[in-house]
Amino acid sequence: MSVSTSTPRDGVALVTVDHPPVNALPVHAWYELAEALTAAGRDPAHRAVVLTGAGRGFNAGVDIKEIQRTAGHSALLGANRGCAAAFAAVYECEVPVIAAVHGHCLGGGIGLVGNADALVATEDATFGLPELDRGALGAATHLSRMLPPHLMRPLYYTGRSVTARELHRHGAVWALAEGPHTLLETAFELADRIAAKDGLLLRLAKEALNGIDPLDVRRSYRYEQGFTFEANLSGVSDRHRDAFVDAPAAEGAER
Structure with missing residues (x-):
């Protein structure tokens, strides 16, 4: 298993992804993570x-x-x-959901933290979308939830990490x-400050905040993914992915 769940504090679930060497996840692990998060939130003991x-x-995103x-x-x-x-x-x-980040958070990692309710991180943690260098498009939906557009866009175009x-x-x-x-x-x-609140009210608050969100994250991200597949059909994606896989230092993958 690449994903585990524990309850280290009263009312708080800890979901940990562990897929060495860099947490670049294969297909099955993304579904494992989805199931673990859904189950953790559904458990009435968790707030x-x-x-x-x-x-x-x-x-580090997907396993290229x-x-x-x-x-x-x-x-x-x-x-x-x-x-x-x-x-x-x-x-x-x-x-x-609180995302706790150290080291690298790349590609699909941005999709996870950008959809979280809050983000804490080590001072030297790095965040980036190297999508264009990997022949893909996506997760701008989630980076845009973290940063203003005139910062998000050049970071996306250049693939630069912050x-x-x-x-x-910037308040992210x-x-x-x-x-x-x-x-x-x-x-x-x-998490403890949040978990001290009434569980039912927290669930209602989460649903209410999602309901007034100006961005439909499901629709927006799936729209982006259509361009990823278009790039794949054109052949450009394979060229970039092959170059990444063949690079001597390649240890994982990002998207």
């Missing part, structure tokens, strides 16, 4: 969920190697639908942790 990643970083070694389009379509399911599970989780400290200045990060050793405690501080 908040903390989502984090084990190992070297929070999330899986896509390139699978004949046809099944792995690409599976990754598209798996990502959509996991992102929606964060957004539609019945209780607030640090958690930069995001904190609730709190900064000194390092990985204090990250979860920082997340639990917020």
Whole structure:
């Protein structure tokens, strides 16, 4: 299993992704994550969920190697639908979700944190969408929930990463942790404050906030994914993915 759930605090579930070496997830793991988040939110004992990643970083997106070694389009379509399911599970989780990030948060990782209710991170955590360098399009929907458009767009076009400290200045990060050793405690501080509220009212509040959200994240992200598949059919995506897989330093994948 790439995803585990525990209850380290009263009313708080901890969902941890652990898929070495860099938490670049294959298709099945995206669905595992979606199921774990949905189950954690549905449990009446939980009033908040903390989502984090084990190992070297929070999330490095999809496993591009899986896509390139699978004949046809099944792995690409599976990754598209798996990502959509996991992102929606964060957004539609019945209780607030706090993303706790250290190391890298790339591609699909942005889809997860951009749909969370709050974000805490180590000061040196990095966030980016290297989509254009990987022959893909997507997760601008979620980056746009974190940053103003004239910052989001050049970051998307260039693929440049930003640090958690930069995001904190723009109000996207609730709190900064000194390092990985204090990250979860920082997340639990917020989770405990949330979990102290009435569980029914929290669930109603989450549904109400989603209901007044100006952006339909499901529709918007699926619209973006259509352009990913168009790029794939044109052949340009394979060229970029092959270049990434063949690079000597390639250890994982992002999207």
